[in-house]
Amino acid sequence: MKKKLSIKDIAEQLNVSKTTVSFVLNGKASENGVSQAMQRKVLSYIEKVGYRPNKMAQGLRTGKSKTIGMMVEDISDTFFSTIARKFEEILTTKGYKIIYGSTENNTDVTKELIRVFRNHQVDGYIIAPPPGIEEDIKALIEDGVPVIIFDRPLTELDVDSVLVDNYRGAYKATQHLLANGYKNIVMVTLLSEQTQMRERERGYRQCVEEAGGKPAILKIRYHEKKEKAIADIEQYLKNNRKTDAVFFATNYLAENGLEAIANCKLAIADRIGVVVFDDSNWFRLFKPSITAISQPIEAICTEVTNLLMERLEQKKEIAPKAIVLPTNMIIRNSSVPVKKAGRT
Amino acid sequence: MKKKLSIKDIAEQLNVSKTTVSFVLNGKASENGVSQAMQRKVLSYIEKVGYRPNKMAQGLRTGKSKTIGMMVEDISDTFFSTIARKFEEILTTKGYKIIYGSTENNTDVTKELIRVFRNHQVDGYIIAPPPGIEEDIKALIEDGVPVIIFDRPLTELDVDSVLVDNYRGAYKATQHLLANGYKNIVMVTLLSEQTQMRERERGYRQCVEEAGGKPAILKIRYHEKKEKAIADIEQYLKNNRKTDAVFFATNYLAENGLEAIANCKLAIADRIGVVVFDDSNWFRLFKPSITAISQPIEAICTEVTNLLMERLEQKKEIAPKAIVLPTNMIIRNSSVPVKKAGRT
DNA sequence: GTGAAAGCGCTAACAT
DNA sequence: ATGTTAGCGCTTTCAC
Numbered sequence: 001m002k003k004k005l006s007i008k009d010i011a012e013q014l015n016v017s018k019t020t021v022s023f024v025l026n027g028k029a030s031e032n033g034v035s036q037a038m039q040r041k042v043l044s045y046i047e048k049v050g051y052r053p054n055k056m057a058q059g060l061r062t063g064k065s066k067t068i069g070m071m072v073e074d075i076s077d078t079f080f081s082t083i084a085r086k087f088e089e090i091l092t093t094k095g096y097k098i099i100y101g102s103t104e105n106n107t108d109v110t111k112e113l114i115r116v117f118r119n120h121q122v123d124g125y126i127i128a129p130p131p132g133i134e135e136d137i138k139a140l141i142e143d144g145v146p147v148i149i150f151d152r153p154l155t156e157l158d159v160d161s162v163l164v165d166n167y168r169g170a171y172k173a174t175q176h177l178l179a180n181g182y183k184n185i186v187m188v189t190l191l192s193e194q195t196q197m198r199e200r201e202r203g204y205r206q207c208v209e210e211a212g213g214k215p216a217i218l219k220i221r222y223h224e225k226k227e228k229a230i231a232d233i234e235q236y237l238k239n240n241r242k243t244d245a246v247f248f249a250t251n252y253l254a255e256n257g258l259e260a261i262a263n264c265k266l267a268i269a270d271r272i273g274v275v276v277f278d279d280s281n282w283f284r285l286f287k288p289s290i291t292a293i294s295q296p297i298e299a300i301c302t303e304v305t306n307l308l309m310e311r312l313e314q315k316k317e318i319a320p321k322a323i324v325l326p327t328n329m330i331i332r333n334s335s336v337p338v339k340k341a342g343r344t
Numbered sequence: 345m346k347k348k349l350s351i352k353d354i355a356e357q358l359n360v361s362k363t364t365v366s367f368v369l370n371g372k373a374s375e376n377g378v379s380q381a382m383q384r385k386v387l388s389y390i391e392k393v394g395y396r397p398n399k400m401a402q403g404l405r406t407g408k409s410k411t412i413g414m415m416v417e418d419i420s421d422t423f424f425s426t427i428a429r430k431f432e433e434i435l436t437t438k439g440y441k442i443i444y445g446s447t448e449n450n451t452d453v454t455k456e457l458i459r460v461f462r463n464h465q466v467d468g469y470i471i472a473p474p475p476g477i478e479e480d481i482k483a484l485i486e487d488g489v490p491v492i493i494f495d496r497p498l499t500e501l502d503v504d505s506v507l508v509d510n511y512r513g514a515y516k517a518t519q520h521l522l523a524n525g526y527k528n529i530v531m532v533t534l535l536s537e538q539t540q541m542r543e544r545e546r547g548y549r550q551c552v553e554e555a556g557g558k559p560a561i562l563k564i565r566y567h568e569k570k571e572k573a574i575a576d577i578e579q580y581l582k583n584n585r586k587t588d589a590v591f592f593a594t595n596y597l598a599e600n601g602l603e604a605i606a607n608c609k610l611a612i613a614d615r616i617g618v619v620v621f622d623d624s625n626w627f628r629l630f631k632p633s634i635t636a637i638s639q640p641i642e643a644i645c646t647e648v649t650n651l652l653m654e655r656l657e658q659k660k661e662i663a664p665k666a667i668v669l670p671t672n673m674i675i676r677n678s679s680v681p682v683k684k685a686g687r688t
Numbered sequence: 689g690t691g692a693a694a695g696c697g698c699t700a701a702c703a704t
Numbered sequence: 705a706t707g708t709t710a711g712c713g714c715t716t717t718c719a720c
Contacts, residue, residue: 006713017691022715033689055463056403057713060696065400067443067464074429081425085418088446097443097464099411102432119399120411120441258629282626285602350697361707366699376700377705401697404712691720696713703708 005051014045021046025053059121068308069117070100071110072128072151079251079278079295080128086301087126094309096123105194105222107132114140124308129154131193146311148304152196160311162303162323166196166277169293169327170203173247173275176291176329178211180336182245182273188233188257189249191219200249200277216240226256233260237272245273245335251280254290274334288333296325349395358389365390369397403465412652413461414444415454416472416495423595423622423639424472430645431470438653440467449538449566451476458484468652473498475537490655492648497539504655506647506667510540510621513637513671514547517591517619520635520673522555524680526589526617532577532601533593535563544593544621560584570600577604589617589679595624598634618678632677640669 007025011018016038023029024042059065068091072080088098099120101113110130117125124146129137134157140147141159150162170187177185187204190197205215218236220229237243237260246261248254254276258268266272269288276283279294303323310318351369355362360382367373368386403409412435416424432442443464445457454474461469468490473481478501484491485503494506514531521529531548534541549559562580564573581587581604590605592598598620602612610616613632620627623638647667654662 007715008713018714019691019716020689023690026715028716035689038689052459052463054404054465054713056400056409056465057696058715059400060398060404060698060712061714061716063696075432076422076426076429078420078422078425081422081428082420084425084444085420085446088419088444092445097445097460099441099443100428100432101436101441102429115396116441119396121398121400255625255629262629262631280626281599282624285599285606285630287606287631351699352697362698363700363708364706367706370699372700379705382705398697401712402699404696404714405698405700407712689720692718694715694717696715698712699710701708701710704706 004054005049007051007053010042010046010049010051014042016042063121064123065121066095067097067099067120067122068124068126069113069120069122070098070126071103071113071117072100073105073130074102075100076102077252078280079297082297083301086297087305090301090305094305103128103130105130105192111136124148124312126150126304126308128152131195146308146314148307148311150300150304152194153199155195158320160307160320160322162300162307162325163196164295164300164325164327166199166327167203167206169277169329170200170247170249171207172203172327172329173277173291173293174204174207176331177245177247177273177275177335178207178213180273182335183213184216184240184242185213185245185247185273186216186218186236186240186243187247187249188218188220188253190253191221197249204247216243220253220256222252229253229256230260230263233257234263237261237264237266244271245275248274248276251276251278254280258286258290268334269336270338273337279330283330284332286334291332291335292330294328294330296328299325348398349393351395351397354386354390354393354395358386360386407465408467409465410439411441411443411464411466412468412470413457413464413466414442414470415447415457415461416444417449417474418446419444420446421596422624423641426641427645430641431649434645434649438649447472447474449474449536455480468492468656470494470648470652472496475539490652490658492651492655494644494648495540497543499539502664504651504664504666506644506651506669507540508639508644508669508671510543510671511547511550513621513673514544514591514593515551516547516671516673517621517635517637518548518551520675521589521591521617521619521679522551522557524617526679527557528560528584528586529557529589529591529617530560530562530580530584530587531591531593532562532564532597534597535565541593548591560587564597564600566596573597573600574604574607577601578607581605581608581610588615589619592618592620595620595622602630602634612678613680614682617681623674627674628676630678635676635679636674638672638674640672643669 007018007021011021020034021042023032023034024039029039075081103110107130110133114136127149128151129149134154137147148160153163189201208215248257268274275291277293279292283290283292351362351365355365364378365386367376367378368383373383447454451474454477458480471493472495473493478498481491492504497507533545552559592601612618620636623636627634627636
């Protein structure tokens with residue numbers, strides 16, 4: 001077991017003081033008048049023996065852990081894991097590591113996560129917040145800790161945030177279905193308080209009402225048995241024969257909804273139009289391929305990390321920014337009746 | 345900005361020593377003869393003011409960070425993100441947090457990740473190793489750090505590992521296709537040194553050869569342009585008209601391969617059978633639904649964490665264990681000609 | 689230009 | 705039964 005060496009060992013080997021070593025390690029050598037020769041000597045020795053400073057000691061001393069806490073609803077969700085990857089990519093270049101936690105969109109779980117992250121002295125937080133977490137986040141901010149929220153708004157709280165225009169995304173999706181001749185569109189959404197879902201619902205409602213129609217909304221409880229969700233959607237479809245299009249508020253709902261539609265033997269596109277909020281790699285492979293509202297994941301990540309780095313490096317007070325990004329509609333075949341367009 | 349309190353503050357407020365507080369905090373109160381009354385007093389005060397010990401200081405002192413380093417090829421891959429979630433679930437109950445890193449299946453990236461994780465003093469490693477990383481992992485183990493590898497074997501190295509029987513999984517998949525009347529099966533796999541891929545290839549070869557056939561293997565470079573992968577597969581299909589079944593070695597390849605098949609206008613199941621290694625939530629929704637070899641994710645995670653906890657709590661030397669889990673074939677419609685079975 | 693030393697918050701051996 | 709104290713490895717002020 002090769003003994004881990006400390007700055008003290010290095011200093012002793014080199015017959016200099018810990019201070020000198022520390023200075024060159026932190027790039028403060030020149031400004032503190034350490035000779036070039038000395039710097040080279042230290043650097044090359046460190047390189048040779050593969051010394052790397054102990055982050056815990058550094059952290060204890062400086063109060064900085066060089067780690068960021070990321071909290072999302074569920075890290076196994078493709079949307080969030082793709083984002084996690086992107087964050088990793090960007091933050092690694094800045095010398096940060098990420099520790100993650102899944103909130104399950106549950107306030108208490110999130111509170112506990114925040115506590116744990118605090119104990120770990122994370123330098124900043126990236127959070128897709130559940131409802132009811134305002135107070136805790138406010139406390140964080142008041143303590144001067146950088147917090148960036150994304151994906152879900154936290155109204156009533158002045159905090160850096162990066163959101164997507166859920167309202168317009170849903171509006172456009174609905175409008176697109178209407179434009180393609182579908183008249184009775186049902187929106188299948190989650191029975192939950194997630195603010196971004198409410199925005200999507202609002203966009204749908206607004207659009208339908210403007211067109212003189214009557215909104216129809218089916219709410220499904222999240223992560224109850226898959227079979228239950230499928231059965232509920234199937235039931236709705238059977239009881240509402242006039243329904244000729246479905247707008248799924250999330251990928252997860254589409255997964256079950258598409259099965260329900262199959263069970264009802266309704267031909268997608270011709271008999272029933274389909275649009276899903278959030279894209280999936282697989283959608284283009286369906287027959288017919290599935291139209292989706294996609295979120296600008298790259299942009300979300302760069303905006304979030306930019307805000308975060310700004311806060312981490314901030315010298316003076318800066319006012320929180322709220323960034324809203326547009327969604328992108330990817331029109332495929334599930335929302336275009338065959339008589340109007342070729343099928344893939 | 346509410347000042348963070350330390351154990352010293354607590355001790356002063358309570359008029360006791362830091363030791364006493366520390367003992368009750370660490371459940372060593374009784375064994376060190378701290379009175380029940382005292383324990384309750386400390387506990388309730390701590391609860392009241394919401395004190396929580398600073399992990400960095402604890403870590404520096406004890407040499408334990410209570411964090412685990414997880415390295416996988418790509419955290420945004422569904423397989424790995426699902427696993428990340430499960431690890432989180434289990435390790436949280438044990439008081440550990442996870443920091444993650446994506447290796448891109450690249451040796452140098454992984455080496456650097458290991459260095460960074462070491463600096464962060466992670467208490468243990470969970471690694472899906474890239475090729476050529478044996479030496480570094482060996483060094484870790486010799487330093488007494490718990491390392492569990494999974495997903496990919498590291499031959500020549502005696503280390504705790506949890507793997508899936510890739511050979512048998514591929515063998516069974518091939519056998520299943522043969523049994524359903526497909527005669528010319530091509531395996532589409534990655535042009536890479538990943539050991540688990542070689543095992544899958546071996547399973548396929550063995551089965552085809554036993555049946556007196558001639559193996560046909562198409563290798564695709566990972567993560568080159570999607571279009572290139574699609575074109576390559578399409579090309580193969582066009583040049584080999586006799587091919588009547590495809591066995592995709594991973595989900596990622598299936599994503600492109602299914603598009604190639606669609607482009608060639610080959611009817612899945614009837615004209616061309618399809619089986620994919622690794623399942624996806626979406627496969628049951630395809631028409632026809634896609635047959636897949638699924639990995640026992642739950643089992644992998646519990647085995648890995650069990651091994652890890654064993655190491656973390658180990659008193660005496662224990663010999664490394666190699667655990668191999670069976671895969672599960674989920675027969676859907678893409679591998680069963682219609683004349684033999686009903687379509688969904 | 690370089691070094692000594694204090695101290696970040698905690699644990700645990702040792703004293704009392 | 706409770707308190708004193710010496711570090712863990714590092715940064716940084718201040719003294720030489």
